[in-house]
Amino acid sequence: MKKRELGKSGLYVSEIGLGCMSLPDDLATSKTIVDAAIHAGINYFDTADLYSGGINEEILGSALKGKRKDIILATKAGNKMNSDGNGWTWDSSKEHIMEAVKNSLLRIGTDYIDVYQLHGGTMEDNVEDTIDAFESLKKDGLIRQYGISSIRPNVIKRFLDTSSAVSVMMQYNLLDRRPEEWFPLISEAGASVITRGTIAKGFLTDEGLARAEKANGFVDYNASELTRTVEALSELSEDLHATAIAFVLRDQTVASALIGARTTKQLVDSIIAYEKKATDEEIKQLESIAKIHNYNEHRV
Template structure:
């Protein structure tokens, strides 16, 4: 599998990354998914301290025991869980980040994190304090690099402008092209995009037509326009799954396209789709069938 550099970080990640949020709560099943990923050449694994209340990080850590040097490990911080309560509160303070990273390291069974990401963000945050925390952790060698996971352009711009962040994780796919407006800004900052929602909740897989029938809309599409657009995309190609991956990866600013998997079979479907060649003309023509919407809120 081909690799790309995240920003100017010196870290090269596989074009397909494994989003671990959908992992089942069963270590043996998780190990089987990880085995398939590593065998295929996937070296980027993304989790978060929030997923399953920290359980997801623990499963990832257990599954990757003895293989840490083979992978680029990413996790996230900012959603502070409340002991003994359901839910969480947003906390981007330096104090919280410096403490939360210790818990993530313990759960992940490692002494460093390759990519530590702010899991959201608002304009009310003290961004300088948040960045100070990441820089301190980087200096200590606890993290190698840091980034942000957000779809708010104003938050992203401020974070990139005032930091040495190397990545921005954004929901991006053929059916959610709102991030495209901000790709030049991210590129100019020397950072890369990590795409999540790459398959648009399965709408860009073989199950797309059955799934769209049950949905009231997606991203900026209402139910009617979504069904019409998904139908057009599916009619235009013999392999919509492959087309969806190729579409994201045609963007030079994209370092890796995350795919989620709750089983090894599901992961294999994406690996096979990635390996299937897609005509360049097909990739270049398909955007004409979809809308390049814009974010209406949180603009700089």
């Protein structure tokens, strides 16, 4: 498993990271998945305080016991759970972030977080207040680096322009190429992209066509366009899963491609796909089929 530097942070993350939102709430099953990921060379694990109301952080922390020093741990804050436990509200204030990090540290069972991310963002936020929180946490040693998880270009640009953020998490895959327009901006800011939705809800796997036929579209593809596109991609590629992962990693702006797994088999399938690689020619052929869309809202 190769590693890439996350921005200019000095942190080197595995090209495949484990997106932990998909982990089951059963500790034994999740521990098996996490152990298999580490055995495969994955060192980047991403969670959030919002996932399962904090249970996901607890599960991941328990699964990583005794292995903390070997991994890069990322979590997120900004979504405040309502007091009744039903739903959440957006809160990017320094006060909330300073409290949220303490709760995440307790749930995970660690003294520090490697990459702490703002879990969203709007142009109405007091971004100076938010960034002050992250910088204070860095100074206190509670986090090593920070970033943002967002698909809003204007929010991302403002955050990068006024901070020392090292990462931007965005949905990016062959069927959602909107982030490509903003890769130069992110790279010039000294940050890296962490991709989520790397295999597009499974549309970019061996099961892709069957899934597409049951779906009501994806991003800017309507239902029929999605089916036709996935069918064409599948016909051109010997292993669509492998090519989809290779496509995401072809640009050095991307530091790590997150995959989710509810079972060890799903994880192993993605690891095999990553190790199989794909030729530059095959990637170019698939690129010619996949549309390049742009974000229509929240533009710079």
